[in-house]
Amino acid sequence: MDIDTRNRLISGFLAVVIIGLAWLLYDSIVSPYQQVLDQREVTDQVRHRMTVVRDALVEHQRRNSAFPESLDDLVEWLKTDEDMATVGDSLFAFRPPATYDPDSIPYSPRTGNRFVYALNDTLRPNIYLLEDPDSDDAIGSLERTTLLNATNWN
Numbered sequence: 001m002d003i004d005t006r007n008r009l010i011s012g013f014l015a016v017v018i019i020g021l022a023w024l025l026y027d028s029i030v031s032p033y034q035q036v037l038d039q040r041e042v043t044d045q046v047r048h049r050m051t052v053v054r055d056a057l058v059e060h061q062r063r064n065s066a067f068p069e070s071l072d073d074l075v076e077w078l079k080t081d082e083d084m085a086t087v088g089d090s091l092f093a094f095r096p097p098a099t100y101d102p103d104s105i106p107y108s109p110r111t112g113n114r115f116v117y118a119l120n121d122t123l124r125p126n127i128y129l130l131e132d133p134d135s136d137d138a139i140g141s142l143e144r145t146t147l148l149n150a151t152n153w154n
Helices: 003-064 071-080 082-091
Strands: 116-120 127-131 138-140
Touching (some): 003 138
Antiparallel strands (some): 116 127
C-alpha cells in the first residue's frame, strides 16, 4: 500500500470519527435541553389544570354560597348542574390535547395522581387549599384568607 492510499484511508476514518464525535456533542447538548422543555410543558399543563379546578371551585362558591366539601362533590356538581353541563366546556377550557371532561378535572396531567383538596370552613370567608401531590404547586391556604384563590407559583 502506497502512502497516498494510506493517507486517504486515515483521512476517511478520521472524518467518520469527527462526524461521530460532533453528533455526540450535539446530542449531549440538545437532549437534556429537550427534557427541560418537556418538564416545563408538563408543569404548565398541571398549573393550567389547577387553575381550571380553582375556577370551578370559585364558580361553585359563587352559585351555591359555599365551596364543595371534596373534589368528588365538585365533579358531581359539574356533571349534574344543568347550567354547568351545558356551558362547562366553554368556561373551563383545557389545554390541548386534553378536552373538557368533568371526571378528569381533579387529576394531575403529570402522573394522574389526584390533587389534594382541603377546605377550612371555620373561618369567614371559607378558604381552601388545593395542592399538586407531585410538586410544591398550590392554590390558596388553610390559614390566611388573603391567599384565597392565590397561586404560589407567581
